[in-house]
Amino acid sequence: MRAFQLVHAQKPPELREVPVPDPGPGQVLVKVGGAGACHSDLHLMEAPAERLPKLPFTIGHENAGWVEKLGPGATGFAPGDPVMVYGPWGCGLCANCREGKENYCQKTGGLGGGLGGHDGGMAEYLLVPASRFLIPLGTLDPREAAPLSDAGLTSYHAVKRSLDLLGPGSTAVVIGAGGLGQMAIQMLRALSAAAVVAVDTSADKLTTAKRLGADEGLLSGEEAVTRIKDMTRGQGAELVLDMVGVDPTLRMAAQVARVLGHLTIVGLGGGALPVDFSSPPHECSVASPYWGSIPELMEVITLAQQQKIKMLVEGFPLERAGEAYQLLHDGKIQGRAVVTPHP
Incomplete structure (x- = not known):
């Protein structure tokens, strides 16, 4: 063969x-x-x-x-x-x-x-x-x-472990709208009441993300951070899924997560999450699930x-x-x- x-x-x-x-x-x-x-x-x-x-x-x-x-x-x-x-x-x-x-x-x-x-x-x-x-x-x-x-199982597990945070009025941010991110968006839509925000460097992928159920698609950068903070009344998102895992996306993830939220690193980009007394926000749990x-x-x-x-x-x-x-x-x-x- x-x-x-x-x-x-x-x-x-x-x-x-x-x-x-x-x-x-x-x-x-x-x-x-x-x-x-x-x-x-x-x-x-x-x-x-x-x-x-x-x-x-x-x-x-x-x-x-x-x-x-x-x-x-x-x-x-x-x-x-x-x-x-x-x-x-x-x-x-x-x-x-x-x-x-x-x-x-x-x-x-x-x-x-x-x-x-x-x-x-x-x-x-x-x-x-x-x-x-x-x-x-x-x-x-x-x-x-x-x-x-x-792609399906990993995204499902990453979402399911945080469902208790994703009631009405909550926000979930998916950084990276490729294959994994597209599945995560659909899982969030199927399982939770959260508003879903997709972030990517590609406008085409953001268009696909919105077609699959994202409420908003944002081009990666400081404007995206500002928009997410505005959407969440300055609090940040209950769940941030980084489907990329490089330094810039992890830095953004730490910026848009909220106190007592979840920051979940799914992507294998090899970046490092900036960690000090205030980053990520206080008592924000960080996890890197596997399958x-x-x-x-x-x-x-x-x-x-x-x-x-x-x-x-x-x-x-x-x-x-x-x-x-x-x-x-x-x-x-x-x-x-x-x-x-x-x-």
Whole structure:
């Protein structure tokens, strides 16, 4: 089969011929319908060798498809079933895993899928170590649903943990209106009563954000900070989601958050949050969540089945995976690029 693999550190991945995996006891082979291209993959491509798993490995941690073959003892699914693949593969035995929070597995540190030394899904087939990592998709198309496993789940978890702050009259600010931000806007609209403010450097992305449910779209800068303060009567937003995570966005996040609010860092931009006695505001909680739990992914899929959320998807055949990542790098993907090995 063909697989898009990272072969050498700090060099572009390559499309290679590799053997089709044969599922062993308890394992499941999935025929990949869609594999989302994520910004975190770009960080992997730029990382030095000492920060990478053993090379080569197939990238792609946002995956959905159809069950191809069950290994001995694997149960719960049948060949042909459309499924979503939960990405962070934990041990299944620690306290967090037993609650479905395999993203915070105490044994593995939460790294799973294509991020943890296993081959990911940017290939024709993906070997999944256990059927507990598969969730039925029902009528959803795997080629369109794949990004829900990360962009959808991560955004959902980031919003859900702050719902107690988001009653009528509250404000939520989403910094970065790309694929993750677009999902966060829809999650806020589906789950809360908050006024939703999108902030981005791209006017086009702000137009998309408003179409997806944002009440206001602001170009990033000091004027955006002033406008948010005016909207909130000088108090700042109850929830600020930074979907970018670079120095300028984190600085803005600290400026527009409020006392006793939540500032949640989702983006992996590598910036540093300015922290002193008054920044962020007093008793504003700062968190950096990682993915979400298996039960939460089931809830995300239900929202998609109810048509309350929808990922904007641009499809690319496997041979154009490199092009998809280049467009992502250049900021030219409006929603989420999805590689489709089986169109």
